[in-house]
Amino acid sequence: MSKVAVLGAGSWGGTALAMVLSDNHHDVRLWTHNSEQKARMEIDGKNSKYLPNVTLPETLRIYDDLALAIDEVESIVIVVPTKAIRETCQKLNKVLKQKVIIVHGSKGIEPSTHFRISEMIKEEMFSELCDDVVVLSGPSHAEEVSVKHPTTVTAASLNNHSAIYTQDLFMNDYFRVYTSSDIIGVELGGALKNIIALGAGISDGLGYGDNAKAALITRGGLAEITRLAAIKGANPLTFIGLSGVGDLIVTCTSVHSRNWRAGNLLGQGQAIDDVLDQMGMIVEGISTTEAVNQMAQTYNVSMPITAGIYDVIFQRKTPKEVVDDLMTRNRTNEIDDISLLLKRNMD
């Protein structure tokens, strides 16, 4: 049993992951930045705002004081939205007294720097307080983990001991954790699939069928993401794993996905601002689309589907126009030679 703090009281960290850790008999402390939410959760015994259908474990302690939440913990699980990662690390630096392993479960890319989450954490955290950073990612809707449906994810770190530590922390009979040393690939897979989930939602909202969705998953989710990720140093094989094709399937084909749902409303013709007002939860794919569209230009990587989704969200192009443009692009062959891409990047 270890003492572990979960930071971020939304559906993923604050409910599902906190429940997994509690089921594994750890001493789990959940921190929310919102005092009203703490009070509400304690009265209701559930996270009524984000995942109202499940009862929180009685052993789960809820804090709005970060110093108390992290006192003497061995590890900290950060699961706040991407835009709140830096602020959360800065708060930690002020109150943390011991060195910890930081595990994160967030899925995004910072638009201004194009940093992955672990890069932001490493840049912000005082090195004497942060032993290592691990990403936990894979096909894992909070709605299903919280009712103990079988789920598989990957814990990735450059340091195998930290990945195994995370596997030990989370793994049980309904939550199976694999390890990986490809932190770049696992983080990019988890973040970039949200762009394609928006696209899958748009396609469904337009009334297109399974063929179009399969095309988006393979040409957008696998070809485009692998192309960019290989140049950023990821192992292309990671994308046939849980954090690649696994998370694409779960997010592009499920009504649980906030990204799919937001895309679906866009495809039905709603304006982006109205869509976001209705969601009430984080839709990470929006800012990740902005970041990745810029990255594609910086690294001169062909990502036409990502560019099309960017045009729908940020340039107000109609989804139908974008689909027509994509379908009438110059003809080309299907499989990239990754070794040529890598060579081009090294030249």
Ligand SMILES: NC(=O)C1=CN([C@@H]2O[C@H](COP(=O)(O)OP(=O)(O)OC[C@H]3O[C@@H](n4cnc5c(N)ncnc54)[C@H](OP(=O)(O)O)[C@@H]3O)[C@@H](O)[C@H]2O)C=CC1
């Ligand atoms: N939901 C899922 O199934 C999965 C989600 N993820 C990832 O986990 C991350 C979090 O998602 P999820 O839990 O679903 O999000 P939710 O939208 O359900 O909740 C977000 C939580 O973060 C809190 N928050 C917002 N801003 C801050 C801040 N500045 N400091 C501290 N807390 C803050 C919110 O508090 P408030 O209510 O006050 O705004 C809320 O408790 C995302 O990156 C997502 O992609 C990964 C795997 C699965």
Ligand SMILES: O=C(CO)COP(=O)(O)O
């Ligand atoms: O990442 C997820 C499942 O693995 C959840 O995706 P959404 O953020 O689209 O709900």
